[in-house]
Amino acid sequence: MGSDHETLDSARDQWKRSTTALERVHQTIEQTTAPKTAGDIAEEALVSEPTARKHLNSLVDIGTATAVEEGTGTKYTRNEDTLLYQRIRDLSTNHSRETLLENVQTMKQQIRDFEDTYDAVSPEELATSLETNPPDGAWEAVAAWQTTERNLHIAQAAINYSRARDLGAATK
Structure with missing residues (x-):
């Protein structure tokens, strides 16, 4: 010790x-x-x-x-907003547009899979539909779906940030 x-x-x-x-x-x-x-x-x-x-x-x-x-x-x-901005900036700097676009497509497919599997249009709808004895893994699916949605929006923001940065550089 x-x-x-x-x-x-x-x-x-x-x-x-x-x-x-x-x-x-x-x-x-x-x-x-x-x-x-x-x-x-x-x-x-x-x-x-x-x-x-x-x-x-x-x-x-x-x-x-x-x-x-x-x-x-x-x-x-x-400050969560500052951390979010840093994450978006880091993604746009350290990953190619193609990689980010591939990841966006993968996450969109994961969300479609959640929608099909749980017959819900959002993780919030799934959460409110869960009974007192939800099936195994249902709450984990809610969390995973929410995380996937957040990551999707962050990746999309990184793509947009990179594009805006490139357009800004082109106008100098």
Whole structure:
């Protein structure tokens, strides 16, 4: 057990030595899906609470993080819109238009298969039709269908983003 603790301490020390406080706060907030206090972020990012708050406020200002006022004070979380934009931009940069179009066609077929298999036009319709004892795998199918729809829209957005970027470059 001691070696696990030593390994974790060593990894934290290495992370602290190889990054700035801002980088650690930024990396921590990117992994944060539920709002957390500056103190919680500070502990995870290995910085003081005032340092975390300073960097979190800067990240809020540039749109990377979101501040949520609650009765107990301000909590911070990642900005989902910024992450979505980054994912779209990364897809458009790292994958060819042809690959993205192939993936779009594959996902459209997967959605048609869900529609045929479950006799529903959307995952929401499937979810509302499920009884108290749904068939095995039905809720997993709802989640998979929702994920496929989301990924389809993201891939389509990446295609459109790439096209808009190319058209913008052509007009310079």
